[in-house]
């Protein structure tokens with residue numbers, strides 16, 4: 001067991017756009033941040049293909065490449081990027097005691113939480129196999145690639161409704177697969193391009209190299225049919241990766257970290273949260289990066305105020 005205790009000014013937990021942007025700012029401010037990447041270095045963007053909506057990439061960029069660029073930029077200014085998982089935090093007193101990979105202990109004056117969120121999936125084999133080949137959990141990101149086409153979206157919450165509406169603006173037809181006979185969403189869907197299939201579940205996403213359809217089943221009659229679609233969007237909710245902060249940092253009933261409006265401050269002075277771990281509303285790389293910048297500035301100001 002590693003008994004060495006390292007003392008640092010800024011610990012960044014998580015390596016998506018929020019974490020790397022916090023790292024770039026914190027390292028340029030001379031705070032020598034250490035980042036632990038978590039189990040999925042680079043975060044959600046590493047499981048997407050083209051990113052066309054991030055400013056500064058006029059030709060678009062592959063998600064994994066973009067995260068590689070973020071990492072290089074953070075390392076260029078001295079961020080110590082380490083592959084490891086923060087498994088415990090004692091936010092009860094400063095400096096905060098952090099455990100990494102259950103063995104290593106760190107003492108950090110400030111902590112930036114950028115652990116992100118994970119999309120929920122249906123859990124069927126074809127969904128995993130065709131992920132990034134027409135299967136996507138982000139219609140805002142990937143709908144554009146299917147303009148003029150027929151597509152399907154699963155879910156009946158506010159996200160699914162909003163995404164179905166925005167897909168209807170660019171696609172030819174949108175099938176919305178709702179597993180019950182009512183929506184969870186507050187809004188009513190009225191768009192001639194959207195056909196809601198009530199009480200329907202997905203049996204299989206069809207296609208070899210890319211999505212060519214979806215086999216769906218009526219849960220009442222048991223009847224199955226194939227929908228001819230070129231994209232299959234899953235919008236059944238997200239899970240913020242915040243379990244280790246439970247009972248330490250205030251969060252909402254869904255596990256999103258609560259931050260003070262207009263800042264990244266949590267209820268614990270010295271702990272800041274950015275990106276999707278605290279945002280169930282926008283969930284974009286660029287908004288995550290923006291809050292990552294805010295978190296680094298908030299941490300810097302906090303450290304200055306403590307001197």
Ligand code: NDP
Nearest residue numbers: 122155156157158159160162179180184235236237238280
């Ligand atoms: P929700 O949890 O609200 O909705 C999830 C939807 O997916 C439900 O219709 C649920 O069905 C369905 N679902 C869950 N699991 C499955 C499954 N395995 N197969 C098929 N369907 C499934 O998630 P959202 O992402 O929509 O919203 C999260 C939160 O964010 C909510 O509080 C929402 O109001 C909020 N939000 C607000 C927005 C706004 O105000 N502009 C925009 C987007 C989100 P069932 O109902 O049967 O459980």
